[in-house]
Amino acid sequence: MKTKSLVVAALAVGLSISSADAQIRHRAHNQHQRIKQGVKSGELTRPEARNLRGDQRALHQDMKLAKSDGKISRRERKIIKREQKRESREIYRKKHNTKERH
Numbered sequence: 001m002k003t004k005s006l007v008v009a010a011l012a013v014g015l016s017i018s019s020a021d022a023q024i025r026h027r028a029h030n031q032h033q034r035i036k037q038g039v040k041s042g043e044l045t046r047p048e049a050r051n052l053r054g055d056q057r058a059l060h061q062d063m064k065l066a067k068s069d070g071k072i073s074r075r076e077r078k079i080i081k082r083e084q085k086r087e088s089r090e091i092y093r094k095k096h097n098t099k100e101r102h
């Protein structure tokens with residue numbers, strides 16, 4: 001009985017970690033799409049988009065570094081999510097400023 005509950009608990013933890021990693025990847029994909037859409041609609045200038053894409057690349061590098069040991073720890077996940085939230089706000093700000101692409 002004890003072994004069975006340990007296996008179930010380990011499986012639940014494993015699934016929650018993989019789902020958290022999937023959420024991070026999904027958010028990164030959404031942010032890339034928002035930048036792409038902003039350029040297409042003219043809400044983002046080319047320099048703004050270049051800057052945002054550079055930030056996304058840096059975030060991707062941070063994710064790769066966090067996974068270098070095979071898993072993303074809870075602390076690393078928290079840091080990555082905070083950075084993604086910051087980048088999301090930056091995308092919003094740049095899409096809603098008064099600069100327009102001509």
